[in-house]
Amino acid sequence: MDVLNPSPAYCVPQTMWLTYRVIMEHPDLSQTQILDFVTPETMRPRTPSNGAHATRALAALREFGLVHVGGDGLYQAEKLADSVEFLRTLRYRLLAPPETFGTDFEGAPSLRLGLTWLMRQAPFTPLDWGYVQTANRTQLFTNDTRFNAFRPWSIALGMGMPALSAMVEGAKQKTTGEKIVPDPTQAVIDVILHPLTGQIPRGEQISIQQLLEFLRAELPVLPGHPSATYDGIADDPDNGLRALGLALTSAEARGILTMTYQSDPSGVIALPDAQETGHDRFVSAVTVKEVTR
Structure with missing residues (x-):
């Protein structure tokens, strides 16, 4: 699954965790019922693409094997204790070679490639889209929207950190928040x-x-x-x-x-x-x- 693709909405680990908790605490729900919990109809017009972020989160949970759908169309979640264990399990399933989990498992190849690249960068060089345009050799981040998705994923998985203001000479708060450093x-x-x-x-x-x-x-x-x-x-x-x-x-x-x-x-x-x-x-x-x- 291409989690860096923002169409129709970003897939982010925070929404995945929220959706996972709904399924863990309320098993045997249908997809419609789960999405109603995560994004009630009354609030969907104010969410990305009318709730598409929740739909993508649910699809990612299935893709990565954290929830399962029975023959009756009802969802069950793998039992994980808390958000820390959830992120720990998610991180391994996305960082390990896909074949680790079987021939049908695709994982998130674009994210994995990006993290492989990130781990070879200098940890005291703040990275933003401008840097990537000149230094990235993977041809992965073809536009700034893909890099925008990469930042929260790398931070949530514990592989990167937001760049401190002191590391960015003359940077304003807004631009500093758009930079990360490789720090696992x-x-x-x-x-x-x-x-x-x-x-x-x-x-x-x-x-x-x-x-x-x-x-x-x-x-x-x-x-x-x-x-x-x-x-x-x-x-x-x-x-x-x-x-x-x-x-x-x-x-x-x-x-x-x-x-x-x-x-x-x-x-x-x-x-x-x-x-x-x-x-x-x-x-x-x-x-x-x-x-x-």
């Missing part, structure tokens, strides 16, 4: 604390390679995952780990893990400095702490 800190911390594909040892030292392999399995758009590619990637001057390096440094600052260096030529990784000061941080081992949140 929220997603990285969430998958460490609540993994979906496997466990990571806690309270013991492991190699940095083991942690990176784990993170790439949980977030398959990170550089280094076999499927995290796009046309022109070989010519990309920044196909390193700056955004991921920022996320790991942030996780360390928040007490989630500690990173150390031991002289081991076969197991050392240079995490690029996020601010591009030219001083890489050499890491060979990591300890994920016993943290519960």
Whole structure:
């Protein structure tokens, strides 16, 4: 499903969550009944395309396997505890290669491609449509409306953050709000604390390679995952780990893990400095702490 296509209305995770909650709390409703809950008829004239955003949200929930329709046309929802677990499940289903979920699963290929590109950008460079026009090599964001949809998706999935005003010299509040920075800190911390594909040892030292392999399995758009590619990637001057390096440094600052260096030529990784000061941080081992949140 092309969630970046704004026609006839944007598909956004916030509306998907609202629609999902209706189905979870009121199972065995028809599509008409669900849409009446989400966008009552009296308010539809004041909504995008007469409630089309809710219709797209419901279609996306079905497409991504979060709700199911029985032979009687009534809806049931996969049982997820809260909005955090909902976004966690949604993120993995959209970031993983579609074949992970079967031959009939399409996922959101345009969004996945955009996030693969995003994770290879410098985390202290605010990104907006003007930047994308000159720097994007994926030919994904063919117009500003598609990038407008990409911003809230990247933030909701924990892969990007709104750019701070201090990062945008001379920017007004309105234009600052239109910029994002690649920062997967929220997603990285969430998958460490609540993994979906496997466990990571806690309270013991492991190699940095083991942690990176784990993170790439949980977030398959990170550089280094076999499927995290796009046309022109070989010519990309920044196909390193700056955004991921920022996320790991942030996780360390928040007490989630500690990173150390031991002289081991076969197991050392240079995490690029996020601010591009030219001083890489050499890491060979990591300890994920016993943290519960």
